[in-house]
Amino acid sequence: MTWSRFISKILIAGLFGFFVFTVNLKAFAAEQVINAELTTAPNVPAPIKRTAPAKVVVKLEAKEYVGTLAQDTKYTFWSFNGTVPGPMIRARVGDTIEFHLSNHKDNAFAHNIDLHAVNGPGGGAAVSLVDPGAKAVFEFKVLNPGLYIYHCAASDPSIPAHISNGMYGMILVEPEKGMSMVDKEFYVMQSEFFTEPSDKEGILKLSMKKGLAENPDYVVFNGSTNGLMGDKALNAKVGDNIRIYFGNIGPNSASSFHVIGEIFDKVYVEGALDGLINKNIQTTLVPSAGATIVEFKVDVPATYLLVDHSIFRVAKGAAGALIVSGPENPSVFKKITGSDESKGH
Numbered sequence: 001m002t003w004s005r006f007i008s009k010i011l012i013a014g015l016f017g018f019f020v021f022t023v024n025l026k027a028f029a030a031e032q033v034i035n036a037e038l039t040t041a042p043n044v045p046a047p048i049k050r051t052a053p054a055k056v057v058v059k060l061e062a063k064e065y066v067g068t069l070a071q072d073t074k075y076t077f078w079s080f081n082g083t084v085p086g087p088m089i090r091a092r093v094g095d096t097i098e099f100h101l102s103n104h105k106d107n108a109f110a111h112n113i114d115l116h117a118v119n120g121p122g123g124g125a126a127v128s129l130v131d132p133g134a135k136a137v138f139e140f141k142v143l144n145p146g147l148y149i150y151h152c153a154a155s156d157p158s159i160p161a162h163i164s165n166g167m168y169g170m171i172l173v174e175p176e177k178g179m180s181m182v183d184k185e186f187y188v189m190q191s192e193f194f195t196e197p198s199d200k201e202g203i204l205k206l207s208m209k210k211g212l213a214e215n216p217d218y219v220v221f222n223g224s225t226n227g228l229m230g231d232k233a234l235n236a237k238v239g240d241n242i243r244i245y246f247g248n249i250g251p252n253s254a255s256s257f258h259v260i261g262e263i264f265d266k267v268y269v270e271g272a273l274d275g276l277i278n279k280n281i282q283t284t285l286v287p288s289a290g291a292t293i294v295e296f297k298v299d300v301p302a303t304y305l306l307v308d309h310s311i312f313r314v315a316k317g318a319a320g321a322l323i324v325s326g327p328e329n330p331s332v333f334k335k336i337t338g339s340d341e342s343k344g345h
Contacts, residue, residue, distance in 0.1 A: 034057065036059075036090070036091070041223075044185040044186060055095070056096070075193065080150075090172045094141075096142070099137065101128050101137075103131060111130060112136075113150055160251055168189070183242065189248070190286075193206075219253075238324060261305075266295040267281045269292070299333075303321050
């Protein structure tokens with residue numbers, strides 16, 4: 001064998017080895033496993049900085065508990081992870097989500113999950129029904145960017161009962177190129193509660209009769225009448241660009257989402273990303289089991305009210321506060337004369 005042929009074989013073997021190593025390295029990178037960051041409303045998981053898909057592990061637990069619906073009012077909630085709404089999930093187009101759903105052993109009912117971001121049987125509900133003390137695991141590929149609802153869809157005693165009692169949340173699927181940066185992101189979800197006394201003194205439960213009549217006692221943000229008030233109010237500074245991920249589970253009514261004293265610079269219609277973006281919007285309509293993303297810049301210090309502008313619902317709890325601090329901006333707004341009493345429309 002000549003030296004040239006010998007050297008050629010070595011080079012070919014080396015190139016083949018490098019090719020195999022590169023393929024294996026890419027396969028390893030594609031198989032990166034990440035535990036999802038889950039946040040409780042109004043907090044939002046951090047933006048995704050990855051430029052490649054990954055396997056994202058999400059773990060939720062169905063939990064039934066007694067919590068506060070309104071001042072001095074207790075309610076028997078059904079939930080994911082013990083909060084209403086459930087945690088916010090953030091993923092990226094191309095990710096594979098390995099979803100774990102467990103059902104707390106002390107629960108009375110079986111539960112499952114239907115994620116509107118899933119392309120598959122029942123949005124996952126068909127393979128995730130779990131009895132108390134049990135767990136189910138399934139995988140799905142994230143194909144479509146957008147902001148999506150998830151909720152329980154178990155039939156015992158009925159799907160509306162599981163939704164009405166608090167089993168819902170949102171999953172954000174970022175496009176491959178990610179999302180533009182803003183100063184503040186918030187997670188807000190609207191829901192209705194239909195109540196009647198339970199057999200436990202002082203604790204309310206679901207009234208199916210009121211639900212069927214579409215007559216809610218409470219319409220709230222983030223699970224209670226004070227879900228965005230007092231120490232739970234949203235906070236920002238003058239000049240901040242704000243993005244709100246807003247979902248409406250219903251279960252019956254659409255929401256007329258509005259921020260008193262602000263105009264939405266951008267509205268991602270029906271929560272679509274890479275879709276229609278409307279600009280300079282006063283109020284946006286969000287259907288039951290739908291979502292939207294709104295962005296706006298705050299120019300003036302004030303307390304801005306988030307409301308469902310189907311305005312009688314404010315009296316049922318559909319109001320929250322965004323407190324903006326910072327210097328006055330008389331070029332945008334200034335008082336000339338009149339009362340100091342704060343009034344909105």
